[in-house]
Amino acid sequence: MFSFDKASLGHPGQAVFESLSLSIGAGEIVALLGPSGAGKSTLLEALRQQQEHQVAWCPQAGSLVPMLSVFHNIYMGALARHSTLYNLRTLLLPSAAEKHAVGELAQALGLEDKLFTSVDRLSGGQAQRVALGRALYTRRPVLLADEPVSSLDEHQGLTLLRHTLAQHTTAVVALHDRSLALACCQRIIGLRHGEIALDAPSDSLSLGDLDALYQ
Amino acid sequence: MTPPLNTTASQWRRTSGWLAVAGLLAFLLADLEITRSSPGHELQRMASGFLSPDFLATDALWRALANTLSFAWQGTALGALLGFLMAMLWHRRAVRSVAACLRAIHELFWGLLLLQITGLSTITGVLAIAIPYAGIFAKVFGEFLEEADPAPGRALPQHTSSLSLFFYARLPLVWRAFRAYGGYRLECALRASAILGFIGLPTIGFHLETAFREGTYDQGAALLYLFFALIFTLRWWLRPALVPLYLIAAIAWAPPLFHGQLDTLVRFVTEDLVPAPLRHGGGTSELLSWLISLWHQQLWPGLWQTVVLGMAALLVTALLSLVLFPLISPLFGNRASRHAGHGLLVVLRTTPEFFLAFFFLILLGPSMLPGIMALALHTGAIVAHLTGRFSETLVLRADAPSGVNRYAWEVLPRVSPNLLAFLLYRWEVIMRETAVLGILGIHTLGFYIDSSVAEFRFDRTALLILATVILNLGVDALSRGLRKRLRLKPGLGV
Numbered sequence: 001m002f003s004f005d006k007a008s009l010g011h012p013g014q015a016v017f018e019s020l021s022l023s024i025g026a027g028e029i030v031a032l033l034g035p036s037g038a039g040k041s042t043l044l045e046a047l048r049q050q051q052e053h054q055v056a057w058c059p060q061a062g063s064l065v066p067m068l069s070v071f072h073n074i075y076m077g078a079l080a081r082h083s084t085l086y087n088l089r090t091l092l093l094p095s096a097a098e099k100h101a102v103g104e105l106a107q108a109l110g111l112e113d114k115l116f117t118s119v120d121r122l123s124g125g126q127a128q129r130v131a132l133g134r135a136l137y138t139r140r141p142v143l144l145a146d147e148p149v150s151s152l153d154e155h156q157g158l159t160l161l162r163h164t165l166a167q168h169t170t171a172v173v174a175l176h177d178r179s180l181a182l183a184c185c186q187r188i189i190g191l192r193h194g195e196i197a198l199d200a201p202s203d204s205l206s207l208g209d210l211d212a213l214y215q
Numbered sequence: 216m217t218p219p220l221n222t223t224a225s226q227w228r229r230t231s232g233w234l235a236v237a238g239l240l241a242f243l244l245a246d247l248e249i250t251r252s253s254p255g256h257e258l259q260r261m262a263s264g265f266l267s268p269d270f271l272a273t274d275a276l277w278r279a280l281a282n283t284l285s286f287a288w289q290g291t292a293l294g295a296l297l298g299f300l301m302a303m304l305w306h307r308r309a310v311r312s313v314a315a316c317l318r319a320i321h322e323l324f325w326g327l328l329l330l331q332i333t334g335l336s337t338i339t340g341v342l343a344i345a346i347p348y349a350g351i352f353a354k355v356f357g358e359f360l361e362e363a364d365p366a367p368g369r370a371l372p373q374h375t376s377s378l379s380l381f382f383y384a385r386l387p388l389v390w391r392a393f394r395a396y397g398g399y400r401l402e403c404a405l406r407a408s409a410i411l412g413f414i415g416l417p418t419i420g421f422h423l424e425t426a427f428r429e430g431t432y433d434q435g436a437a438l439l440y441l442f443f444a445l446i447f448t449l450r451w452w453l454r455p456a457l458v459p460l461y462l463i464a465a466i467a468w469a470p471p472l473f474h475g476q477l478d479t480l481v482r483f484v485t486e487d488l489v490p491a492p493l494r495h496g497g498g499t500s501e502l503l504s505w506l507i508s509l510w511h512q513q514l515w516p517g518l519w520q521t522v523v524l525g526m527a528a529l530l531v532t533a534l535l536s537l538v539l540f541p542l543i544s545p546l547f548g549n550r551a552s553r554h555a556g557h558g559l560l561v562v563l564r565t566t567p568e569f570f571l572a573f574f575f576l577i578l579l580g581p582s583m584l585p586g587i588m589a590l591a592l593h594t595g596a597i598v599a600h601l602t603g604r605f606s607e608t609l610v611l612r613a614d615a616p617s618g619v620n621r622y623a624w625e626v627l628p629r630v631s632p633n634l635l636a637f638l639l640y641r642w643e644v645i646m647r648e649t650a651v652l653g654i655l656g657i658h659t660l661g662f663y664i665d666s667s668v669a670e671f672r673f674d675r676t677a678l679l680i681l682a683t684v685i686l687n688l689g690v691d692a693l694s695r696g697l698r699k700r701l702r703l704k705p706g707l708g709v
Binding site for chain 2: 045067072087091
């Protein structure tokens with residue numbers, strides 16, 4: 001599904017990855033770990049470009065339109081599968097069916113009473129759930145997410161990440177919570193200084209093995 | 216049960232919705248007739264004039280250009296000086312009120328009043344610019360000073376004289392902003408100076424009006440091209456070090472000497488401006504009936520037409536801004552389309568709305584339509600320019616949609632607060648300009664002001680100008696209230 005062969009990633013002149021070789025197959029659920037600046041976001045962006053039309057994208061902060069409601073921000077995941085006319089109509093006057101579909105999704109995310117509140121009036125954790133909601137509503141098989149549950153509490157983070165991963169066949173998720181990575185993903189890729197420092201199935205790894213990445 | 220609607224966007228939508236309803240009502244009430252029988256033919260002639268401009272037809276052309284520059288320089292300098300002095304006393308309510316009244320009266324109205332005292336002279340042109348600009352400079356400088364960091368002033372030892380404090384701890388903080396704003400105002404003054412030609416002063420506008428009225432479009436086009444060249448090259452010739460030189464040259468070319476007699480001024484104020492019934496020894500009842508008939512015949516119709524035209528223009532301005540800003544935004548189109556967009560907006564921004572209205576009047580004949588088109592094109596280009604520039608700061612996510620979806624979902628919600636703030640700021644300017652368009656023959660307040668001057672009934676002139684002041688202050692207060700309620704941030708350079 002994804003593959004790099006001695007690829008140079010990042011901006012020309014200041015590449016984050018000098019020579020990256022990696023392949024990720026369909027059906028794999030992968031966690032990206034590593035200290036900040038290791039290249040997680042750069043790698044995710046490169047993956048997105050390889051399968052642009054298959055990907056449900058969940059980037060970090062700033063990815064939502066703050067003045068629009070939760071409903072509209074989640075619906076934006078579906079912009080590509082509807083006609084422009086229908087999209088314009090939904091911006092002004094959403095249909096009952098659309099409200100129902102997005103409403104159900106919001107309920108699973110614990111946002112049902114905030115459905116028509118704008119994102120700039122939500123807490124950081126609530127906004128993060130909206131971003132996940134948009135990725136879910138994209139309804140595409142491959143999830144690429146950058147720290148999707150970093151502002152949620154441990155329990156909620158685990159539940160929502162599981163819920164989200166269950167609805168995608170393939171996923172690559174950047175995380176900083178190591179136990180979450182071990183609990184939810186089958187394969188762990190550890191990045192350090194623009195190189196792959198670790199690449200192994202998660203059931204062969206312990207928390208201690210992962211700590212080494214950050215030292 | 217549907218959860219409650221509680222979004223920031225819906226607040227903006229509601230306010231814009233009400234303004235749009237007002238604009239639509241204004242359209243229903245507006246006189247939009249095209250009275251010219253063959254506007255297409257006239258447009259063709261105009262276009263051929265613009266394609267073959269005649270720069271040699273009149274030697275008055277270069278003289279008019281020099282006058283335009285000279286008035287603008289002297290007016291801006293004097294206005295900045297007076298405004299600066301007022302800004303130092305900005306904490307006083309009285310100063311703020313005086314400044315508000317000075318800038319609420321348009322340059323052309325000041326010009327009409329001053330013509331009666333100082334005649335067709337340099338000083339009329341200079342003061343017509345300097346007086347309202349003093350009010351504008353005072354406000355802008357005053358607000359710069361208010362927003363400047365107070366810490367350096369607090370750090371000075373106690374008993375430092377307030378003047379020393381001002382020059383050491385306040386002025387240096389805002390000097391750059393002052394200078395930049397002064398440059399922008401000079402550009403505005405060039406436009407104002409050109410327009411003053413329409414009331415008889417010997418600037419570009421005078422010859423432009425003659426050329427276009429007589430249908431010698433090739434000469435008119437040459438004047439307009441020169442005017443554009445002057446403004447487009449501003450950034451190359453306007454150097455801080457050269458400012459004193461330009462000022463000396465401006466004064467040497469057209470010295471602002473007072474040739475009139477002082478008793479003209481005294482008579483103008485103590486007799487001409489006094490309501491006719493009082494001047495002729497009448498009492499309150501005569502004054503009242505004079506006022507009532509003035510209200511029915513001129514004040515009310517003038518105010519009504521001004522508001523109707525202004526609101527209709529605001530609506531079209533908003534629609535045009537929405538359409539035009541993507542032309543220059545890096546989020547849409549390609550390099551070529553953005554260059555073309557910039558070109559279009561620059562021309563529309565640079566041409567004074569008064570000129571545009573004049574052209575459309577010639578093409579379409581007198582009705583509100585030319586006024587609405589002119590105001591909307593000029594202001595719409597300004598708002599679109601500012602909004603487009605603001606959109607340069609937006610960073611969209613990598614999988615953001617393109618085309619109409621991008622515009623409606625990603626960009627429009629994000630630029631809305633700025634767009635709305637720019638529009639509300641410009642609302643007052645639109646109203647000011649609407650009143651002035653009357654001088655061209657559209658029946659707004661300016662029409663009645665112009666005719667009262669022609670009839671030497673200056674008592675009426677004063678009252679009608681007062682009406683424009685009240686209208687402008689009212690719109691300004693309304694706009695400020697709305698901006699505050701919606702928590703819209705002010706934008707610079709509006």
